[in-house]
Amino acid sequence: MPLVPPYIATLQPYSRGRTAEEVERTYGIARAAKMASNENPLGSSPLALAALRQSDSHLHLYPNGGLDLRRVLAREYDVKLENVIAGSGSEGIMSNIIRAFLCDEDEVLTTEAAFIGFQVLAKSRGVKYRTVPYKNWHYDLPALAARINENTKIIYLANPNNPTGTIFTKHEFDDFYRHVPERVLIILDEAYFEYAKDNPRYPDSMHYRYDNVITLRTFSKAYGLAGVRIGYGFAHEDLIGNLLKVKLPFEPSTLAQAAGIGALSDKAFLHRSLELNARGLRLLTDSLCEIGLSVVPSEANFVMVVFADAADAERVVEDLLRQGVIVRPLGAFGLPHAIRITTGTEEDNARCVVAMQKAVAAAGVMD
Numbered sequence: 318m319p320l321v322p323p324y325i326a327t328l329q330p331y332s333r334g335r336t337a338e339e340v341e342r343t344y345g346i347a348r349a350a351k352m353a354s355n356e357n358p359l360g361s362s363p364l365a366l367a368a369l370r371q372s373d374s375h376l377h378l379y380p381n382g383g384l385d386l387r388r389v390l391a392r393e394y395d396v397k398l399e400n401v402i403a404g405s406g407s408e409g410i411m412s413n414i415i416r417a418f419l420c421d422e423d424e425v426l427t428t429e430a431a432f433i434g435f436q437v438l439a440k441s442r443g444v445k446y447r448t449v450p451y452k453n454w455h456y457d458l459p460a461l462a463a464r465i466n467e468n469t470k471i472i473y474l475a476n477p478n479n480p481t482g483t484i485f486t487k488h489e490f491d492d493f494y495r496h497v498p499e500r501v502l503i504i505l506d507e508a509y510f511e512y513a514k515d516n517p518r519y520p521d522s523m524h525y526r527y528d529n530v531i532t533l534r535t536f537s538k539a540y541g542l543a544g545v546r547i548g549y550g551f552a553h554e555d556l557i558g559n560l561l562k563v564k565l566p567f568e569p570s571t572l573a574q575a576a577g578i579g580a581l582s583d584k585a586f587l588h589r590s591l592e593l594n595a596r597g598l599r600l601l602t603d604s605l606c607e608i609g610l611s612v613v614p615s616e617a618n619f620v621m622v623v624f625a626d627a628a629d630a631e632r633v634v635e636d637l638l639r640q641g642v643i644v645r646p647l648g649a650f651g652l653p654h655a656i657r658i659t660t661g662t663e664e665d666n667a668r669c670v671v672a673m674q675k676a677v678a679a680a681g682v683m684d
C-alpha cells in the first residue's frame with residue numbers, strides 16, 4: 318500500500334486482550350477475573366461518578382478544553398494554570414507531546430520494552446527510537462545518560478515503570494538529570510504515581526519542576542476511570558503553551574473533566590484503592606515466589622512474572638485463561654517470556670494464585 322509510510326506499515330495494531338465476557342463465553346466460566354490491564358478492581362471513584370452524572374445537563378455545549386480541571390489541579394499542586402494541561406488520558410497528552418516537539422531528525426531514547434503506548438506513539442512519528450537494556454528490570458539511568466547524542470530530543474521514563482513495576486530513586490534521578498542537556502525533553506510518566514508516592518525513595522516529580530521535564534499523570538488507575546479517558550500533566554508554561562496549540566480544542570470531554578474533578582476530591586476511594594493494592598501486591602508476590610516463579614518486586618498495581626522462555630509464558634497464559642483468569646502476555650512490549658498480572662479483589666488475587674499453581678504444574682514450567 319504505497320500510501321502508507323513504512324514506519325506505519327510495520328506497526329502492530331493495539332491488541333486489547335480478551336474481555337471477561339469473551340473468556341466466560343469461550344470457556345463456559347461463570348465469572349472471569351480480569352487481571353490484565355492495570356484497571357482498578359474496586360470500580361470507579363463514587364465521587365467521580367456523581368460528578369459525571371451531574372455534568373450531563375451541559376452535554377449540548379462544547380467543552381472548555383479542560384480549563385476547570387486545570388484550575389483545580391493548579392490550586393491543589395500550587396502551580397500556575399499555565400503549568401497544567403488536561404487531556405484524553407495521559408496517552409492523549411503523550412500523543413500531543415510527540416506532535417508538538419519532534420522533528421524528522423530527532424531521536425527518542427528510552428528503555429527496552431517500554432510502555433507499549435509510548436512505543437507505538439513514538440514509532441508512528443517515524444523518528445529514530447533508541448533503547449538501552451534494563452538492569453535487573455530497572456531503568457539503567459547511567460546507560461541512558463551515556464546514550465544521549467546531539468539528536469536526542471525526548472527521553473521517556475515511566476516511574477513506576479510498566480511492565481516491570483520497578484522505580485528509580487530520587488538519588489538515581491538526580492544523578493541522571495545532571496547529564497541531560499536542557500535541549501532534551503524528559504517525559505516523566507507517573508501513571509502509577511499514587512501507588513508509589515509514600516515510598517520515601519520515590520522521586521515525586523512535582524519536586525523536580527525543571528524547565529525540560531513534563532510530568533504525566535492519570536485518573537485511569539488509582540481512581541478507576543480508565544474508560545472515561547482523563548489524564549493531566551505539569552510542565553513549564555512554554556511547553557504547556559505549545560501543547561495547547563496542537564491539542565484537539567475540545568479534549569477532554571465535559572464528562573471526563575467532571576469525573577476528574579470529582580475523583581480528585583475522593584480521598585476515601587483513593588485510600589481504599591491503595592490499601593487493597595498493597596495487600597494484593599504482597600499476596601501475589603509472596604505466593605507466586607513460593608510456587609517458585611520469578612516475580613519482579615513492584616511499586617505499581619501489577620507484578621511482572623518472568624519465565625524461562627516464551628513457550629512457558631504462553632502455556633501458562635492459556636491455562637490461566639481456561640481457568641478464567643486473564644493476565645497480560647508481554648510479547649507486544651518486547652518481553653515474550655514474561656507476563657503481567659494486575660492486582661485484583663481479595664477473591665481474584667487468591668483465585669489467581671491457585672490457578673497459577675495448577676497452570677505451572679500443567680505446563681511443566683518447573684520441571
Ligand SMILES: Cc1ncc(COP(=O)(O)O)c(C=O)c1O
Nearest residue numbers: 406407408432479508535537548
Ligand atoms: C506507564 C503508563 N503510562 C500511561 C498509561 C496510559 O494511561 P491513560 O489511561 O491515562 O492514557 C498507562 C496505561 O496503562 C501506563 O501504563
